Amino acid sequence: MGDFRQLSSLMERIIHKYNQAENKKRYFGTDLILTRTEIHTVVEVGDKPGLNITALAQKKGITKGAASQMIYKLVDKGLIRKEVSPVSDTEVCLSLTESGKAAYEAHQRYHEETNNLFFKTMRKMPEETMKEMEKILIEFDKILDIQLKQSK
Structure with missing residues (x-):
């Protein structure tokens, strides 16, 4: 089992950077x-x-x-x-x-x-990794939906 706090911190950092880019x-x-x-x-x-x-x-x-x-x-x-x-x-x-x-x-x-670097990088990933990443992101999306509904 990995350190979920470290993963959470990484997600927050990515979201922050994405918001800056957005x-x-x-x-x-x-x-x-x-x-x-x-x-x-x-x-x-x-x-x-x-x-x-x-x-x-x-x-x-x-x-x-x-x-x-x-x-x-x-x-x-x-x-x-x-x-x-x-x-x-x-x-x-x-x-x-x-x-x-x-x-x-x-x-x-x-x-x-x-030649978007993100897509280049993603194309290099094994199909199984992509499927697992998709599952994780779908679950993360559901969690955010729940949190948004609760904060109304």
């Missing part, structure tokens, strides 16, 4: 500076045009309110367009504007050009 702003094919959260929301919409707020929130693991706030921000920046769903008047479908498409494509090129 808040770093960059240009992605437009004259707008975007956070990692903003560009990844653009990517979600670009990957699945017609996505609604509920599906976006579920995919990102955030509340509908948080997803809605992010969409309003990206609509204001001219990257995302909201349209009434052809299925229901109460549902909104999301799509990218021309600027949103430019940001989406620039983000795709960014990942291609940088």
